[in-house]
Amino acid sequence: MKPLAGLLALALLLTGCSSSQTDSAQPDAQLTVFAAASLKKTFTELGARFEQDHPGTKVTFNFAGSSDLVTQITQGAPADVFASADTANMTKAVDAGAIAGAPVDFATNTLTIVTPFGNPKKITTFADLARPGTQVVVCAPQVPCGSATEKVEKATGVTLTPVSEESAVTDVLGKVTSGQADAGLVYVTDAAGAADDVTAVPFPESAEAVNTYPIAAVAEAGNPGAAQQFIDLVVGEPGREALTAAGFASP
Numbered sequence: 001m002k003p004l005a006g007l008l009a010l011a012l013l014l015t016g017c018s019s020s021q022t023d024s025a026q027p028d029a030q031l032t033v034f035a036a037a038s039l040k041k042t043f044t045e046l047g048a049r050f051e052q053d054h055p056g057t058k059v060t061f062n063f064a065g066s067s068d069l070v071t072q073i074t075q076g077a078p079a080d081v082f083a084s085a086d087t088a089n090m091t092k093a094v095d096a097g098a099i100a101g102a103p104v105d106f107a108t109n110t111l112t113i114v115t116p117f118g119n120p121k122k123i124t125t126f127a128d129l130a131r132p133g134t135q136v137v138v139c140a141p142q143v144p145c146g147s148a149t150e151k152v153e154k155a156t157g158v159t160l161t162p163v164s165e166e167s168a169v170t171d172v173l174g175k176v177t178s179g180q181a182d183a184g185l186v187y188v189t190d191a192a193g194a195a196d197d198v199t200a201v202p203f204p205e206s207a208e209a210v211n212t213y214p215i216a217a218v219a220e221a222g223n224p225g226a227a228q229q230f231i232d233l234v235v236g237e238p239g240r241e242a243l244t245a246a247g248f249a250s251p
Contacts, residue, residue: 039085109249113185149209151209
């Protein structure tokens, strides 16, 4: 009986250990970041670093125009972090009760003109974009880069007649690189990232419309701890280095 009792005790012990291990096992953590399209390259790099520093955590991104992201978040789309390309759209999210805590400004960006490589239309100034027959693509007014474009128009007194208004700055860039437009207005960071495909034409009036980028945790974040850790990465030294390398300026 004693050997049998010992075997039963061992079986119960092993069963208990197995149950304990099963109960303590946690599924891989998920972090979902909604970020402005102009942040795609930099945030993708920072996301890879975050995953390396936090084994078991998978970072998923949704890159789009900031106004579209606000709409998605306020309509209940699952997100942990929101990074906007301007303060206006972040304010909309805050006013809707979709943001936890105070947003933190982490970068600034300015507009530049881009043309197909070689600048075949010989565009050298912002006013050149209004020349008859020039096909110009800009962001829609509700998108941060579109709002910045309107500010420059007011500051210069130059009214553009775009052939297309896009919902994200990356779409403007795509129209130019594909040859569907003679010129477009994008951020300096986007122009830098497409250096081999476009010619950038800086213009001094861009200083009239500098966009500030804020980041914050979403109120209904499924992983608030990881959300704050990602924000800390972005606003910390690693994030600053990556943003500076991409052409962003400090807020």
